[in-house]
Amino acid sequence: MFESLFGSKTRVKLLSLFYNNPNRPYYVREITRKVDEQINSVRRELSNLLAIGIIRSEGNNNKLYYEVDQDYQFYAPLRAIFTNVTLDEPDLHDAQQDNDLIKKLRATGKVQLAFETGSFVRDPSVNIDLFLMGDLNRSRVSKLVTEMEQELGREINYTVMTPEEFGYRQRLNDRFLSNVLGAKKIMLVDETNTKVKPAPAALEGDVAEVAVPVEIKSR
Incomplete structure (x- = not known):
């Protein structure tokens, strides 16, 4: 019909x-x-x-x-x-795929915040595609991302933060974190009720003052 x-x-x-x-x-x-x-x-x-x-x-x-x-x-x-x-x-609706991904993410450790951004939402202003925060096994995360890359046929850049680093960056209004939290995203896990706010416009051309290392996968 x-x-x-x-x-x-x-x-x-x-x-x-x-x-x-x-x-x-x-x-x-x-x-x-x-x-x-x-x-x-x-x-x-x-x-x-x-x-x-x-x-x-x-x-x-x-x-x-x-x-x-x-x-x-x-x-x-x-x-x-x-x-x-x-x-x-069955692939026409991605809700089940999201649920499967969430299950796999939870298998990497205690996930408190996880979302897709960057290429997943066609936002070139963000240089990462997957953001994860929690007490996670990083080797398991790396393995999961590799599986995702093979399935999608493209590279995925991701960032993993501990709760301590996340809190530290938030307190200092870290530009990188502010930009990521303020970007367009597909939320997967949010157990922190994170207040998502865009980075202030005045910071757009500035150099970030906080120099805490961040893991961004890029091959």
């Missing part, structure tokens, strides 16, 4: 993917894996949805990312339709 109404099975799958995950950007090959359709068909339908204005695109790190345009005039009614669409493909 939906294929008849909206033109093609691929288009319905794309709309379901985007409207069930309105804050997640995707690149073409990632979309192709999730909807399990031919890449040429996916590219054609993405072009159609872009022309209509339902989705938008933006380049980041030599990749073109697509996400639903929440300013589109019919965003609300279309989302109401497609959040109720049940298709055979």
Whole structure:
């Protein structure tokens, strides 16, 4: 029925993917894996949805990312339709994937704060993709991130902080931490009720005064 109404099975799958995950950007090959359709068909339908204005695109790190345009005039009614669409493909909604990731994160130790940012939300202003705070086994974290990289087919930069370092940086209004907490994010774990505030505009061009080492994975 939906294929008849909206033109093609691929288009319905794309709309379901985007409207069930309105804050997640995707690149073409990632979309192709999730909807399990031919890449040429996916590219054609993405072009159609872009022309209509339902989705938008933006380049980041030599990749073109697509996400639903929440300013589109019919965003609300279309989302109401497609959040109720049940298709055979289990990957169309990422909520279960988030739950699986949270379970794996908790297996690395006592996680107090965890969120995805940077490339996960198409924000080039943030130089990390995954932020973790807690009493964690760092070798387990490294292994988990490697698994994520293999699954996604791209590099993931991440930061791990102990509760002590996190508190110290907060007290000193550390620019790095303020920027990360103020950036667009997908929250996974928050047992601290962290007050998320953007970094003050006056600090944008300044050099951070706090020189506490931070682990950022970059190969």
